[in-house]
Amino acid sequence: MSKLKEALAGGKFPIVMEINPPKGVDLKGMLAPLQGLNGQVTAFGIPDNEHAKMKLSALAAARLVQEAGAEPLLLMTCRDRNRLALESDLLGAGALGLENILALSGDFVSLGDHPDAKPVYDADSVQLLQIARGLMAGHDSAGLPLKGSPQFCLGAVLIPEADPMAPQLLKIKKKLEAGVDFFISAPIFDLEKLRQFKKLLGPQEVKFLACVKVPKAEEVEQAAQGQHRKVYSLPPEVVQELAGNDPEEVLLKGAALAGRLLRQIREEKLADGVYVKAKGKVELMAKVLEAAGA
Numbered sequence: 001m002s003k004l005k006e007a008l009a010g011g012k013f014p015i016v017m018e019i020n021p022p023k024g025v026d027l028k029g030m031l032a033p034l035q036g037l038n039g040q041v042t043a044f045g046i047p048d049n050e051h052a053k054m055k056l057s058a059l060a061a062a063r064l065v066q067e068a069g070a071e072p073l074l075l076m077t078c079r080d081r082n083r084l085a086l087e088s089d090l091l092g093a094g095a096l097g098l099e100n101i102l103a104l105s106g107d108f109v110s111l112g113d114h115p116d117a118k119p120v121y122d123a124d125s126v127q128l129l130q131i132a133r134g135l136m137a138g139h140d141s142a143g144l145p146l147k148g149s150p151q152f153c154l155g156a157v158l159i160p161e162a163d164p165m166a167p168q169l170l171k172i173k174k175k176l177e178a179g180v181d182f183f184i185s186a187p188i189f190d191l192e193k194l195r196q197f198k199k200l201l202g203p204q205e206v207k208f209l210a211c212v213k214v215p216k217a218e219e220v221e222q223a224a225q226g227q228h229r230k231v232y233s234l235p236p237e238v239v240q241e242l243a244g245n246d247p248e249e250v251l252l253k254g255a256a257l258a259g260r261l262l263r264q265i266r267e268e269k270l271a272d273g274v275y276v277k278a279k280g281k282v283e284l285m286a287k288v289l290e291a292a293g294a
Helices: 003-009 028-037 058-067 083-095 125-136 166-177 191-201 217-224 236-242 247-268 282-292
Strands: 015-018 043-046 072-077 100-104 153-158 182-187 207-213 273-277
Touching: 028 058, 028 282, 043 058, 058 072, 058 083, 072 083, 083 125, 100 125, 125 153, 125 166, 153 166, 166 191, 182 273, 191 247, 207 247, 217 236, 217 247, 236 247, 247 273, 247 282
Parallel strands: 015 043, 015 273, 043 072, 072 100, 100 153, 153 182, 182 207, 207 273
Antiparallel strands: none
8 A cells, every 4th residue: 555545544644745857867856855855755746747848757757756765646647648548657657566646637738848749638637537447447448358457546636716616516526436535636825715615525535635835936926916827826915925026035935835834734624634836846845844843
């Protein structure tokens, strides 16, 4: 059993830190957080060409993290591969002993650094969960038998600030029916909205990790101008707290904020764990953990 699955099943409060595969083969920056934080962190999330920007293969990165003695959480998007390739990579992950998988549809290519690339989306995140469950049951998506089945701890994303909310609740229902083991939220900056979402969602047996993020100065500036991301927003009081002319100062303020949110989420039991996005930087990750008293 993976450490993440064991921690969730045991009622512990796992902390997952996201690290960044490089745009190249220099691994020092990606692996640096493992050395200082491995004892404080349950697993390390590994994005799959996040924001449609080409990076080192997430599958290869996950194996390298595992070989370095840490537990990976492999993010897998449907954007770049058809179901044949998705199933092949899932089998590859299983053969390499990579158990934790987060199923994502993936950002559209027009947002990334290869806007002329052809998106695939042969499956969406719900179908990817179904495919993974089929592999675990011993057959591929065409119904053909496997020689040996992988075992996974399957995750998916939910959006507490979705607007409208009805389609999001329907998507969550479909992911539950597809056999998801845990959810990770979009970034949370407004705990009151998270509280309201949890009431709306009702009691769930599936575990839930809240995402806390260290925002960049650019995001803070955009929020101050009334621009927000599609899946989360920065409240005015957060924008005021993080405002500054020095980007590094904004990041440090953001790390302190993320740590405070982490602590409040844990103390109020608003989630079963957290997923931390801190730019893949060791110093910011450490600042988040320090501010959280983790």
